[in-house]
Amino acid sequence: MGEILDFAEAVWIGQADTYAHHPLSLPYGTDQVAESTWFHKFFSNTVIRETSEGLVMVDPSGFLGPEIKFEAVRAVTGQRLNTAIFTHGHVDHCFGVPIYAREAREKGWPPPRAIAHEAMPARFDRYRESRGYNEAINVRQFQGGAGPIHFPDDFYYPDVVYKDRLTIRVGGVTVLLHHARGETDDHTWVFFPDTRVLCTGDLIFWCVPNAGNPQKFQRYCKDWALALREMAALEPEVLLPGHGWPVMGADRVRQVLEDNAALLESIHEQTMTLMNQGASLDTVIHSVKVSEDLLAKPYLHPVYDEPEFIVRNIWRLYGGWYDGTPSHLKPAPEKVQAEEIARLAGGADKLAARALELAKAGDFRLACHLADWACLAAPGDPALARDMAGVYQDRARVETSTMAMGVFMAAARDLEAADRGPDETPTASVVLAQDERGRERQ
Numbered sequence: 034m035g036e037i038l039d040f041a042e043a044v045w046i047g048q049a050d051t052y053a054h055h056p057l058s059l060p061y062g063t064d065q066v067a068e069s070t071w072f073h074k075f076f077s078n079t080v081i082r083e084t085s086e087g088l089v090m091v092d093p094s095g096f097l098g099p100e101i102k103f104e105a106v107r108a109v110t111g112q113r114l115n116t117a118i119f120t121h122g123h124v125d126h127c128f129g130v131p132i133y134a135r136e137a138r139e140k141g142w143p144p145p146r147a148i149a150h151e152a153m154p155a156r157f158d159r160y161r162e163s164r165g166y167n168e169a170i171n172v173r174q175f176q177g178g179a180g181p182i183h184f185p186d187d188f189y190y191p192d193v194v195y196k197d198r199l200t201i202r203v204g205g206v207t208v209l210l211h212h213a214r215g216e217t218d219d220h221t222w223v224f225f226p227d228t229r230v231l232c233t234g235d236l237i238f239w240c241v242p243n244a245g246n247p248q249k250f251q252r253y254c255k256d257w258a259l260a261l262r263e264m265a266a267l268e269p270e271v272l273l274p275g276h277g278w279p280v281m282g283a284d285r286v287r288q289v290l291e292d293n294a295a296l297l298e299s300i301h302e303q304t305m306t307l308m309n310q311g312a313s314l315d316t317v318i319h320s321v322k323v324s325e326d327l328l329a330k331p332y333l334h335p336v337y338d339e340p341e342f343i344v345r346n347i348w349r350l351y352g353g354w355y356d357g358t359p360s361h362l363k364p365a366p367e368k369v370q371a372e373e374i375a376r377l378a379g380g381a382d383k384l385a386a387r388a389l390e391l392a393k394a395g396d397f398r399l400a401c402h403l404a405d406w407a408c409l410a411a412p413g414d415p416a417l418a419r420d421m422a423g424v425y426q427d428r429a430r431v432e433t434s435t436m437a438m439g440v441f442m443a444a445a446r447d448l449e450a451a452d453r454g455p456d457e458t459p460t461a462s463v464v465l466a467q468d469e470r471g472r473e474r475q
């Protein structure tokens with residue numbers, strides 16, 4: 034076995050865990066995982082399959098580091114790229130083809146083609162329309178508010194699109210492409226019947242499925258679970274995910290697919306039951322529970338997304354934006370609310386003091402409401418802003434997911450900026466901060 038498969042084994046048996054080794058994080062490298070098949074582990078992963086007419090590659094590269102991916106591929110095979118399959122249109126998966134197109138021109142090879150689901154071009158159009166928003170949310174999600182970050186505005190639109198299913202043959206190798214809504218509306222999962230290799234894209238992520246992401250476009254919890262069940266029915270022997278590590282062996286693959294499906298199904302069913310009873314969003318969020326046994330699996334820790342956020346995405350898919358709390362239908366501005374609450378409490382400093390008390394006691398949910406009100410009611414008080422930044426810093430330290438940690442780190446950073454002027458802090462990776470903290474705890 035090589036380094037990546039060794040590490041995958043260590044995570045599986047609990048010698049390493051995703052709290053200290055995030056699925057997006059190091060070590061990176063390439064291993065052979067089946068006949069004529071290699072897996073490149075990076076921030077996002079690439080699958081390389083040789084055929085007699087060139088390579089079939091799943092997710093050739095993200096928009097960052099296509100040269101690194103290209104070098105990794107060229108270290109194991111000199112075959113031309115015949116067909117790239119994009120598992121979905123997130124920018125860490127659907128780049129890299131132009132390097133191979135240039136190589137093909139230089140060497141007189143036929144040009145590569147890229148295949149993806151038919152919803153992908155509309156996604157790219159949407160990204161071009163909302164580039165500033167995507168930069169802002171990625172600064173929070175991945176850098177805890179430390180900017181800037183670049184979000185691309187130039188995309189490689191697929192040469193071939195399909196609707197539900199597509200079977201292709203390349204150099205004698207059959208490749209099955211299946212569409213499923215899940216993390217995105219344009220997801221494709223891929224199966225190679227000859228090697229029984231399954232490429233899931235981000236439908237497997239080695240953590241709680243990214244079906245809740247607070248800042249991004251709609252996700253599809255139930256469809257996602259159905260797709261995982263369909264994959265399991267094919268009895269794959271190797272699972273190659275969009276992030277994280279390979280899963281080797283039919284029994285382990287089935288277990289990962291079924292446990293991920295069970296988690297999503299449980300959240301979906303509980304949420305729908307409550308929604309059908311007319312419950313408010315507040316009730317649903319604080320009532321849905323997830324099995325601790327599932328969350329304890331090495332591939333289901335909440336290190337990227339969280340069950341609570343999945344509940345909100347189900348609400349958004351089936352419901353409207355009204356959350357069932359009457360005052361929220363046409364609210365007063367939050368600053369006006371905060372000023373009134375501060376008046377009743379006897380001043381913004383009272384709110385801030387109570388926020389610190391609650392944070393010290395570990396009740397960060399409540400502490401942060403008071404911190405927000407205190408800051409809104411006393412925007413010109415740098416000492417108060419600094420104290421409330423501390424509340425958010427402490428909260429970020431106890432959160433387990435990239436999503437929560439990134440947002441709270443960004444909140445602290447914004448408040449600190451109010452205290453000391455424009456932010457000069459260099460870029461900080463939320464994922465690396467998670468790894469560091471995880472190792473400190475070991």
Ligand SMILES: [Zn+2]
Pocket residue numbers: 077123125126235275276
């Ligand atoms: Zn991804």
